[in-house]
Amino acid sequence: MLNEAWLLKEGIRREENLLKQKWGFFAQMYHGAEKFWCVDSKTKEELGFIAVQENGYIFFIAVGMNRREEGIGKYLVNSLGRKYDCITCHVRTTNMGAIDFYEKIGFKKEELVQCYYEDKGDALYLVYFPDLE
Numbered sequence: 001m002l003n004e005a006w007l008l009k010e011g012i013r014r015e016e017n018l019l020k021q022k023w024g025f026f027a028q029m030y031h032g033a034e035k036f037w038c039v040d041s042k043t044k045e046e047l048g049f050i051a052v053q054e055n056g057y058i059f060f061i062a063v064g065m066n067r068r069e070e071g072i073g074k075y076l077v078n079s080l081g082r083k084y085d086c087i088t089c090h091v092r093t094t095n096m097g098a099i100d101f102y103e104k105i106g107f108k109k110e111e112l113v114q115c116y117y118e119d120k121g122d123a124l125y126l127v128y129f130p131d132l133e
Contacts, residue, residue, distance in 0.1 A: 001037065002030055004046055008062045015065055018095055020119070026060075033059050036079050038072050050076040056084030074105050081130025090116055090123040102126050 006026060013020060021029075033051035040047055047070075048063035058080075063072045080087050090113065091098045103109075107126040116123035 001035065001046075001049075002027060005030055005035075005049055005051070005060075005062070008046070008049070008064060009060070011065060012062055016097070018092065018098075029059050036076055038063075038076055048072045048076060050080065052080055052084070052087075056080065056087045058087060058089035061089075073101055077105055077128070078130070085129065087128040087130065089126050091126060092117065093122045093124055099124065102128070106131075 006023065009021070009026065012018060030051055033053055035049055035051050037049045038047045039045065046064075047067045048061070050058060051060040052058050058077075061073060061076060063070075063076075077087065087107075088110075089102070089107075091102060093099075093112070105128070107128040110125045110127045113123045113125055115121075
């Protein structure tokens with residue numbers, strides 16, 4: 001599924017000029033992460049995935065461009081709540097779509113991390129405590 005994840009990521013990169021990881025880094029992180037995929041039960045289309053490290057840190061989340069605003073991202077994050085008491089991630093400060101998404105589902109801004117990315121871009125460190133009622 002690594003190639004499918006890469007192709008999904010690259011489609012988003014081309015469309016939104018985001019997610020600029022290099023293949024080697026992406027592949028290494030993907031292999032070391034636990035992955036959850038959302039697949040359409042009728043068409044078997046891969047709608048999106050989330051890759052998380054063992055400490056609840058989201059390395060990557062992606063939902064196909066044509067399937068946004070359907071709750072798939074929220075579903076993927078909520079799937080982690082059954083396993084992790086605390087979920088965290090970094091988001092580029094210029095990625096307003098991702099920031100809005102995370103805040104909408106309950107993530108809180110913890111800190112600004114300057115020069116976090118390889119290109120010296122800044123990131124927000126976000127934290128989420130799933131409601132396990």
